[in-house]
Amino acid sequence: MSLNRYESQVRGPLVVGDKDYHQITEDICRPVEARPSKLWWVGFIISLGLLLFGVVSIYMDVTYGIGQWNLNKTIGWGWDITNFVWWVGIGHAGTLISAILLLFRQGWRTGVNRAAEAMTIFAVMCAGQFPIWHMGRVWNAFFVAPYPNTRGPLWVNFNSPLLWDVFAISTYFTVSLLFWYSGLLPDLATLRDRAKLKWRKLFYGVASFGWTGSTKHWQRHEALSLVLAGLATPLVLSVHTIVSFDFATSVIPGWHTTIFPPYFVAGAVFSGFAMVQTLLLVTRKVLNLEEYITIEHIDVMNKIIVLTGSIVGIAYLTELFIAWYSHVEYEWFAFKENRVNLTSPYGWAYYLMMGCNVLSPQIFWFRKMRRNLLVTFFMSILVNIGMWFERFVIIVTSIYRDYLPSSWSTYYSPSIWEIGFYMGTFGLFFTCYFLFSKFFPVIAMAEIKHILKRSGDNFKEGMTKDENETLEEFEHENAHH
Amino acid sequence: MAIKKFITGNFYDEAVLFPAVKKVRRAGYKIHDVYTPFPIHGLDKELGMKDTDLHIAGFIYGITGTTVAISFIGWALALDWQINFGGKPFFSLPAWIPIMFELTVLFSAVGMVLTFCWLCQLAPFVKKDHFNPRSTDDTFVMAIECTDKTNEAEAIAFLESAGAKDVQVQNRETGWWFGRYDRDSVVFGKKVAAV
Numbered sequence: 001m002s003l004n005r006y007e008s009q010v011r012g013p014l015v016v017g018d019k020d021y022h023q024i025t026e027d028i029c030r031p032v033e034a035r036p037s038k039l040w041w042v043g044f045i046i047s048l049g050l051l052l053f054g055v056v057s058i059y060m061d062v063t064y065g066i067g068q069w070n071l072n073k074t075i076g077w078g079w080d081i082t083n084f085v086w087w088v089g090i091g092h093a094g095t096l097i098s099a100i101l102l103l104f105r106q107g108w109r110t111g112v113n114r115a116a117e118a119m120t121i122f123a124v125m126c127a128g129q130f131p132i133w134h135m136g137r138v139w140n141a142f143f144v145a146p147y148p149n150t151r152g153p154l155w156v157n158f159n160s161p162l163l164w165d166v167f168a169i170s171t172y173f174t175v176s177l178l179f180w181y182s183g184l185l186p187d188l189a190t191l192r193d194r195a196k197l198k199w200r201k202l203f204y205g206v207a208s209f210g211w212t213g214s215t216k217h218w219q220r221h222e223a224l225s226l227v228l229a230g231l232a233t234p235l236v237l238s239v240h241t242i243v244s245f246d247f248a249t250s251v252i253p254g255w256h257t258t259i260f261p262p263y264f265v266a267g268a269v270f271s272g273f274a275m276v277q278t279l280l281l282v283t284r285k286v287l288n289l290e291e292y293i294t295i296e297h298i299d300v301m302n303k304i305i306v307l308t309g310s311i312v313g314i315a316y317l318t319e320l321f322i323a324w325y326s327h328v329e330y331e332w333f334a335f336k337e338n339r340v341n342l343t344s345p346y347g348w349a350y351y352l353m354m355g356c357n358v359l360s361p362q363i364f365w366f367r368k369m370r371r372n373l374l375v376t377f378f379m380s381i382l383v384n385i386g387m388w389f390e391r392f393v394i395i396v397t398s399i400y401r402d403y404l405p406s407s408w409s410t411y412y413s414p415s416i417w418e419i420g421f422y423m424g425t426f427g428l429f430f431t432c433y434f435l436f437s438k439f440f441p442v443i444a445m446a447e448i449k450h451i452l453k454r455s456g457d458n459f460k461e462g463m464t465k466d467e468n469e470t471l472e473e474f475e476h477e478n479a480h481h
Numbered sequence: 482m483a484i485k486k487f488i489t490g491n492f493y494d495e496a497v498l499f500p501a502v503k504k505v506r507r508a509g510y511k512i513h514d515v516y517t518p519f520p521i522h523g524l525d526k527e528l529g530m531k532d533t534d535l536h537i538a539g540f541i542y543g544i545t546g547t548t549v550a551i552s553f554i555g556w557a558l559a560l561d562w563q564i565n566f567g568g569k570p571f572f573s574l575p576a577w578i579p580i581m582f583e584l585t586v587l588f589s590a591v592g593m594v595l596t597f598c599w600l601c602q603l604a605p606f607v608k609k610d611h612f613n614p615r616s617t618d619d620t621f622v623m624a625i626e627c628t629d630k631t632n633e634a635e636a637i638a639f640l641e642s643a644g645a646k647d648v649q650v651q652n653r654e655t656g657w658w659f660g661r662y663d664r665d666s667v668v669f670g671k672k673v674a675a676v
Contacts, residue, residue, distance in 0.1 A: 021518060021619035146557065155557040159566050159576040167583040175590045182594060185603070186617065190518070193614035209603040212611035215528055217601045218520040223535045224597045231539075231586045242579050446519040449619075453495070 013457035014108055017291040021449050024292075025190055028441045028448070031287040032191060036438055039286060047430035054424010057417040058133055066136045069418040074409035075400055079418045080134045081246075082391040086271065087127035087425065088169070088243055089264075089387060092236055093272025094120025095176060098183075099232035102225065107455050108300055110447040111292050114187075115283060116276050117180040118440075122432040123275070124173045126425035131165065133421070161245040168242040175235055179228045182221070185211045186446040203439075240268045247394065254334035254398030257322070263315035270308035270357070271387035273301050277380035279433065281373060283442055292443050295371050302370040305383065309361035312390075316358065330403065338397040345411050346397045349389050356386020486627040486652055487513055488636050489612045490645025491620040495521055498621045501643035502527045505625065508639060513626040516616035535600070539593040546588025550581040610653055624651075 019027070036044075061068050071078050094116040101109040132141055144166045146156045156163055189211035192204035211217070244260035277298065284293040323335040339350040360382050363369045370376070400409040436442070469477075492498040498515070502524070505512060512528060525532075551574075558564070559571040569576065598604055616622040623645065625636060637648045 025518075025618045146553070152562050154562055154564075157564075157566060158554045158558055158580055159569060159573055161579075164579040164583075167580045171583040171587040174587060178590055178594045182597070186519070190617040193617045205608055206605045209598065209605055210607035210609045211603060211617075212609045213516040213518060213616050214601075214611070215515045215517065215521075215524050216530060216533075217603075218517065219525040219530060220533045220535050220597055220601060222520050223533045224593055227536050227539045227593060228590055231543075231590050234582075235586050238579065238582055245579070449519040 012294065012296040014111060014294065014296060014455040015292060015448060015452055016294055016457045018458060019291070019452065019456060021452070024445060024448055024452065025194070027289070027291070028187075028443050028445045029191060029194060031437065032439065032441060033194070037286070040434065040438065043430065044434045047427050047434060050423050050427025051431050052424075052427070053420045054427050057420030057424055058129075060417045061133055061136075061421065062138060066134060068415060069421075070412060070415045072409060072412065074402055074407055075396060075412045077395050077399065078412060079392075079414045079422060080130045082388065082395050083422050083425065084127050084130035084134075085243055085264075085391045085395075086388050087123050087130070088240065089268035089271045089391075090275045090384075091120040091123035091127065091172070091176070091272060092240060092265070092268035093276045094118070094123075095172075095179075095232050095236040096269055096272065097276070098179060099229040099236065102229040103233060107451045108297055110444055110451050111294070111297050112276065112280055112301075112443075113447070114180075114183070114440075114444040115280060115437075115442045117176065117183070118433065118436045118442075119272075119275060119279060120176050121173070121180060122429045122436075123272075124169065124176065125432070126429050128169055128173070129421075129425055129428075131162075131169075161242065161249050164242045165246060168239045172235060172239045175228065175232055179225075179232060182224060182228070183444060183447075184440060185209055186213065186221070187441045187444060189213065190445060191441065237265055240265045247398075252398050252402075253328070253330040254338070254394065256331075257319060259315055259318055259322070263312065263319070266308050266311040266315065267357075267387060267390060270305060270312055270361075271384055273305050273308065274380040274383035274387070277301055277305070277376055278384070281377050281380070283437060287437065287442065289443060292448060295373075298373065298376055299367075299370045302364045302376060302379075305379070306361050306364035309357055309383070313358035316354065334398055334401075338401060339393060345400070346393065349393050350397065353386055353389040353393050356382050357390060360386070484652055486631075486633075486650060487612065488625045488627060488631075488633065488640060488648060488650055490623050490625075490640040490643075490648040491613065491615065492623065492645055493620055495621070497644040498623070499524070499527060501623070501640075501645065504643045505623070505640070510631075510636060510639075511626045511628070513624040516611045516613070516622040516624070518617050518619060518621075521621070533600075535593060535597060538596045539589045542592030542596075543585045543589035545592075546585040547581055549588070550584040551577065554580065612651060612653070620646075 015024075017023075066080075069078060069080065071080075094113075097109050097116040098113045098120075101113075132138060135141055144156060144163065146158075185208055188204050188208035192201065192208045195201040195204055241261035241264065244264035247255035248257060248260040250256055280293050281298070284290050320335055320340070323331045326332075338344055338346065341347050342351060360379060363375070363379065396412060400412060402408070492501060498521075502512065502515065506529065515524060515528060517524070554577050555572060558573075563571045565571075566573075602609070611617070611622070612624050613620065613622045623640070625640065627633065627636070627650075633650055637650070640648045
């Protein structure tokens with residue numbers, strides 16, 4: 001026992017309830033093997049309804065064009081790109097938990113990584129919708145692919161941040177999917193070996209790729225996970241950096257700033273963790289997984305929220321200071337008149353953003369608040385609203401008054417179809433998440449079993465006992481071995 | 482493939498498994514494989530396995546991705562169809578770094594996963610045999626391959642003395658094939674306490 005003692009004694013156990021390996025399998029497979037509850041059906045049907053709203057909205061968009069969205073000459077990017085950036089950001093916490101924390105050997109990630117990775121994949125699926133449908137003539141979407149064509153061949157512009165986005169998002173989606181699915185294989189094999197119904201045997205038999213748990217396979221699997229984590233870590237930073245380049249490489253006051261890449265990445269992690277909290281607080285309650293996703297997990301994630309929220313806050317202030325310090329009058333105007341001025345058309349959005357993202361997370365400096373489920377849930381929603389407004393403020397308040405006062409926009413507010421499209425992506429996201437929680441284990445069983453012996457509550461107790469041992473007792477015990 | 486005879490034993494604790502592996506190997510038995518529900522660090526070394534070279538393959542795929550990206554973009558924009566984008570040089574390397582990076586990661590990740598599946602012979606519809614379905618749940622199952630010289634009774638007794646539970650002789654086809662999981666099994670019926 002003492003050989004493995006790199007778990008901190010002050011940190012609580014990561015798995016509580018005195019579990020053994022079989023019990024872990026039972027607990028985590030139960031929701032998959034049982035019939036879905038009434039609550040599940042209610043949630044699932046609501047999600048499907050939202051998804052349908054989204055489908056109708058997209059139908060309207062394709063039929064009548066993106067003028068349907070109340071976009072105008074000045075505001076060419078409105079809710080659509082706001083939602084795109086927001087959804088991509090949501091995905092980032094999943095990769096952070098699964099990849100970066102794997103590299104840092106953070107044992108607590110094992111309780112939450114599976115659900116967070118699933119969240120990443122669904123969020124990126126939602127994000128990808130926006131640029132695609134924003135093209136208007138979506139049947140020409142394949143133009144973004146560099147293929148030998150009948151126009152020359154005229155190649156796509158590899159110097160354009162919008163094309164970087166295409167590569168970044170599709171790579172991010174692919175790598176996240178591979179990472180998630182390769183991690184699922186052992187757990188799907190467990191479900192396959194437990195299956196009693198014929199369709200289950202077939203489904204999990206196919207899905208688990210014939211995984212056996214051979215030592216050689218585990219060895220390669222570990223190497224694979226580690227390298228994929230090593231690849232995903234710079235990838236996740238690059239993705240939001242590239243998304244920020246969509247703005248930062250332009251010459252629009254309010255967008256053209258070098259702080260964007262780190263600021264966007266921090267914001268993405270911030271909003272992503274808030275979404276993980278929202279999902280996991282519900283999941284652990286509904287599926288009775290409180291012993292695996294403990295208060296300890298909620299606590300550390302809240303610490304990350306207060307850290308990234310503060311980074312974002314510093315970025316807001318830096319941006320503001322530099323706008324003033326640079327003596328670029330257009331830049332300063334964008335900040336002073338379009339954002340900070342509360343009486344300007346979108347001043348309210350700026351203060352909403354500041355309140356939700358910078359001030360409210362500071363409550364998590366208090367341990368009591370970090371470990372309060374209601375406060376955490378409320379905050380997670382608040383942060384997501386705030387982060388949505390951050391993207392809205394960046395996009396809309398920078399472009400609704402451009403260099404030419406005669407073309408300054410009247411107040412832009414979204415149409416029902418633009419709102420419907422956004423709601424539709426919520427539908428897509430939650431439909432996918434409900435199906436995932438029904439058919440796949442929401443917690444990585446194999447990884448939980450792997451950390452059980454050195455972070456379960458049994459081990460913690462033993463450790464506390466060892467630590468409190470006096471020297472005489474220790475020598476006495478050793479003499480007997 | 483040939484039908485082979487295996488002697489299998491379950492272990493319930495890593496602390497018992499490790500010395501047992503050592504003992505069994507020292508006694509000269511050939512361990513076919515040990516099946517575990519989660520990765521056990523050090524077990525591969527204990528079994529005398531070589532480290533995997535999967536990460537080297539990943540590196541090679543990665544640099545292939547970089548090379549493909551730079552050569553293709555360079556050819557397309559600087560040679561095949563030159564267009565002046567805002568006065569930038571045709572060969573504008575810094576602007577290509579994001580895509581070069583993305584393709585490096587993409588090639589490496591996809592290549593590694595495919596290589597992993599190929600090396601382990603994992604694919605949809607492939608079903609392999611792993612002696613005891615509980616090895617994906619809570620036990621570590623050691624399978625010893627019998628040869629002509631193996632005395633079964635002796636080997637069973639030896640494995641039991643090393644700490645294995647319910648030791649059995651099983652006949653199996655080696656390698657991988659389709660559809661072997663449909664056999665009935667009730668091993669999950671009862672709860673087993675941790676050791």
